[in-house]
Amino acid sequence: MRLSISSKLGIVIVASALVSFLPLPVRAQAVAPVSLSVDGSTACIDGEITPAVAADFAALAGRTGLKSVSLNSPGGRVFPALEIARAIKAAGLNTIVPSGSECHSACAFIFLAGRERIAQGKLGVHQVSGVDDPSLTQTAIGRIYEDLVTFNAPSYLVSRMLRTPPGDMYVFTPEELERNSINIRDASKAQSVPHLLPVETWLRQSWLVGVFVNTHTRQPFIALESNTMMPLLRIAHYPQRSQTFVEIMVPEGSISGTSTQLELRFAHGNDDPFSLFVNADIETNAYAFDFPTDPVAIQKFWAAFATGTQLTVLNSFGVEIGRYSLAGSRRALEDFFKVALR
Known part of the structure; x- marks a missing residue:
């Protein structure tokens, strides 16, 4: 019973x-100027995620021959990050965090949108946070996590995100990345994972x-x-x-x-x-x-x-x-x- x-x-x-959730802050440290470049078939995002980066990325997301996005970012603004993530999802691009690079906070949303996604460097998450925009409601927060579901973000990652205060960062171990379907190495073999929204x-x-x-x-x-x-x-x-x-x-x-x-x-x-x-x-x-x-x-x-x-x-x-x-x-x-x- x-x-x-x-x-x-x-x-x-x-x-x-x-507790208010938006937007994800970058970590309290000096942030290098952002750069968006293309190296062959790979777009490279290096630095803080901003509206300007999202606008520039939208202009090249459909470029012929573009196959992947390389990430090295401490985070930034949530909605620009989600704009980039949706463009990656729509174009069927792969995402990678190269060895020696980091993808923290809002950058993780971009990583998760990859058709195939491999974090060889550091992938870190924490709670969505911020109070600078009073128009951001719980409904908007729900939409953010709906996006994560469409990206096939595993419940394990979402749970770690929810459990990590905004001032902290949870960085996944290589074992966690592989064991919990955070890394997806072959999209054709990837299976839908259980989700809690x-x-x-x-x-x-x-x-x-x-x-x-x-x-x-x-x-x-x-x-x-x-x-x-x-x-x-x-x-x-x-x-x-x-x-x-x-x-x-x-x-x-x-x-x-x-x-x-x-x-x-x-x-x-x-x-x-x-x-x-x-x-x-x-x-x-x-x-x-x-x-x-x-x-x-x-x-x-x-x-x-x-x-x-x-x-x-x-x-x-x-x-x-x-x-x-x-x-x-x-x-x-x-x-x-x-x-x-x-």
């Missing part, structure tokens, strides 16, 4: 400010809260997710079905069986840890379980989650599955319930 969220769970709902998101220290749409099922859901992604812990609420459950995402094929018991061990400073035991279903890539049916147990779960300092999940053999900081969990829960009770 999936349990619906209700105010009787004892969580105080308070208003919280929505963010509609609204809030980052609360170690927890991400958001409203998402599964682009395959078109169903919206509210999620409270750990900043730790290996493995990811997600509390999901589907309002149209009044369902609320917990998932712990693990590599596909790493677990077997149909069900097991999990221990949720909550720590709070120097106090003795508090444990709840739940029966979880074993799926192809996740442990999944409902909240306890006992209202007292439900309240204990939320109270422990909101006030604890660390959550450790162990399997029936006492082996640790995942460990999660609970920093920011109280604020994240307030956001989660506020949205769920709209």
Whole structure:
């Protein structure tokens, strides 16, 4: 049985400010003058992304014989970057970040639009941010992520983007680039990857809260997710079905069986840890379980989650599955319930 969220769970709902997202800033450093050039069949973008660069690129995107775009940029303006990305997508061009180069922030949007895309250098992402244009709304933000879906941007990359504050930069390792379909070396063999389309998101220290749409099922859901992604812990609420459950995402094929018991061990400073035991279903890539049916147990779960300092999940053999900081969990829960009770 999936349990619906209700105010009787004892969580105080308070208003919280929505973080603005646009545009992505370049990193706080001196930025070299931008250059846009063509070397044989390759267009080269070197420097900050600006409206002028987008206009110049539009003029050459359809040039006969142009096959790829080489990138070396610390980022820049989101909308010009998306203009370039759409032109790359329409022309079927490939993108590359050469070894020794970087493609950070808004530049990553351009990279993702490539028919084939290979980052040999550094690819970095962070949250979309900025408050200099009051006309930029949450609807515009949703459109940005819709573009990422059309670029076949994997959910792993989008999740890392959402979890990285605007002042930081998450740079993918070579292993992450290959393992998570960020690099696409043969477009003819590339497969569509699962997508979660963010509609609204809030980052609360170690927890991400958001409203998402599964682009395959078109169903919206509210999620409270750990900043730790290996493995990811997600509390999901589907309002149209009044369902609320917990998932712990693990590599596909790493677990077997149909069900097991999990221990949720909550720590709070120097106090003795508090444990709840739940029966979880074993799926192809996740442990999944409902909240306890006992209202007292439900309240204990939320109270422990909101006030604890660390959550450790162990399997029936006492082996640790995942460990999660609970920093920011109280604020994240307030956001989660506020949205769920709209």
